[in-house]
Amino acid sequence: MRERAVQRQDRLLSLVRRRGSARVTDLADQLGVSPVTVRRDVEALTGRGLLDRVHGSVSWPRRRDRPGGGRGPDAEDLVLGLLAPSATYYFADVIRGAHEAAAPAGARLVLRICDYRPAEDPARAAGLLAAGAEGLLVAPGWRGPGDQAAYSDWIAELPVPVVLLERSVPPGGPLAGLDRVCSDHTHGVLLALRHLTGQGHAAPLLVARADSPTALAVREGYAAALRALGVRGPRPVIGSVPADRDPEGFERAVQELRSAVSSGAATAALVHNDVDAIRMVQRLAELGVRVPRDLALVAYDDEVAALADTPLTAVAPPKREVGRQAARLLLERLRERAEGAGGGGTDRGMGGGAGVVPAAGAGSVPDADPAAEPAPRRHVTLLPTLRVRASCGAGAGTGGGATG
Known part of the structure; x- marks a missing residue:
């Protein structure tokens, strides 16, 4: 298999970093490529500030390091x-x-x-x-x-x-x-379901993928959110797939959602993600199911939900x-x-060993000097918001922008 340019350039950077400097011809020999290829890579890397180039050789930029190997974060x-x-x-x-x-x-x-x-x-x-x-x-x-x-x-x-x-x-x-x-995706799902049930809908359906950590977290959050609301779940999650990768699988999900609406089993749904939600709304309309007239719908992600023909209410994780x-x-x-x-003097601030603590302790080191200990590790969880639009009935009774 032919080596990608980015992989070759990574190897080139690694060689120069270890040696401090190197001639282009020597790098070509070690990388097993032509000097012309190395010169092209060096030009790209120096243009990005990753290398310094002087008279047929390249060096690791001196500004990266301070005497003694240390540097400040600023x-x-x-x-x-x-x-x-x-x-x-x-x-x-x-x-x-x-x-x-x-x-x-x-x-x-x-x-x-x-x-x-x-x-x-x-x-x-x-x-x-x-x-x-x-x-x-x-x-x-x-x-x-x-x-x-x-x-x-x-x-x-x-x-x-x-x-x-x-x-x-x-x-x-x-x-x-x-x-x-x-992001706390369980909280995001709870915002959506609370909004829909607050409008008088029975337990909303969940239509979701299972091909990313966010999708899996939304699925897990669905059951937890229903329990928190004291609502009995309606039926299993409708599994969705990208329409461009699996048109038949996507159509099955649409038909299952249509059947639930037509039978009266559901009047509301949360759909992950925006792109799937927009395509589902379009396909449901072709099948005679209108949003929000027949189905109140909330999307999850809020990347492009506002751009749908009927702007979609959406859960917005605080991505930025x-x-x-x-x-x-x-x-x-x-x-x-x-x-x-x-x-x-330890690896507790790094990846290596960061998750390991002494068996007898709870993340502390006996007899350690408190002034020398690093700050505790942090698990920071940020809450999504709900942006209310037309797809769930224009947010009747909630105002225009519920955030939970």
């Missing part, structure tokens, strides 16, 4: 790495938020995308480290229910501070002790704020590390 050109499963739709706002928090601190954000291929996450993270990242914001490319267990141990072994983005992990696992910032707070938390960890408070 130093010029501090690099934060961000590993995300996508740069579009949901994660576009997360990335923007992280950039907005990093820039005022003089930090530069470097991005790697894994396209929801969790097996490629370690290589992408290695690329970020080779590019000079001193801390990582990590949203693993987990997709199915078993991905977290199969593709998570590597995160705990990272040699730099790590903050998880929009990912929850079970207690006691290797990642449980890491900092993380995520997730990115902002995660980047600020990572900068704080880097500051602690630079000042000697975050490392303390």
Whole structure:
């Protein structure tokens, strides 16, 4: 298989970082490519500020390091790495938020995308480290229910501070002790169901995918939200799939929802995500089911819900704020590390060993000097809001913008 340019450039960066400087011809020999290819890569990398180039050789930029190997979090050109499963739709706002928090601190954000291929996450993270990242914001490319267990141990072994983005992990696992910032999707589902039941609808149906951590969290939150409202669930979740990838599966979901409406079993539904919700509304109209006349509908994500023919009421996770707070938390960890408070001679401020505590303790070290201990790890959970529009009856009796 032919090596991708980004992988080759990551290897090139790693070589230069280890050696400090290298001739282009030597790099070509070690990488097994032509000098012309290396020159092209060097031109791209120097243009992004990742390398310095002088007279046929390249060097690691001196401004990255201070004497003694330390640096402060406000130093010029501090690099934060961000590993995300996508740069579009949901994660576009997360990335923007992280950039907005990093820039005022003089930090530069470097991005790697894994396209929801969790097996490629370690290589992408290695690329970020080779590019000079001193801390990582990590949203693993987990997709199915078993991905977290199969593709998570590597995160705990990272040699730099790590903050998880929009990912929850079970207690006691290797990642449980890491900092993380995520949306409370159970609360988001509760907002939607409370709004619909408050309008007099019986237990709303849930139509949802099962191909992302957000989708799985929405499914889990559905049962919890019904219990919190004291509502008996109507019927199992209607499983949805992307219409462009599985037209027949998508049509089955539409027909199941139509049948529930036609039989009187349901008058309201929550649909994850926006794109599926818009397409379902269009297809239901072709089948004679009108929103909101026959079905009150709330979408989940609020990326494009407002652009539907009938603007869709939608749950809006605080995506941009997730990115902002995660980047600020990572900068704080880097500051602690630079000042000697975050490392303390241990790995507790990093990925490696971050989730491990002594068997006899509860996250504390016996007889440790309190003044030398790092700040506690944080699990920051942000609440979604509900943006009320026309698809659930124009929000009658709720005002125009319920937030819960």
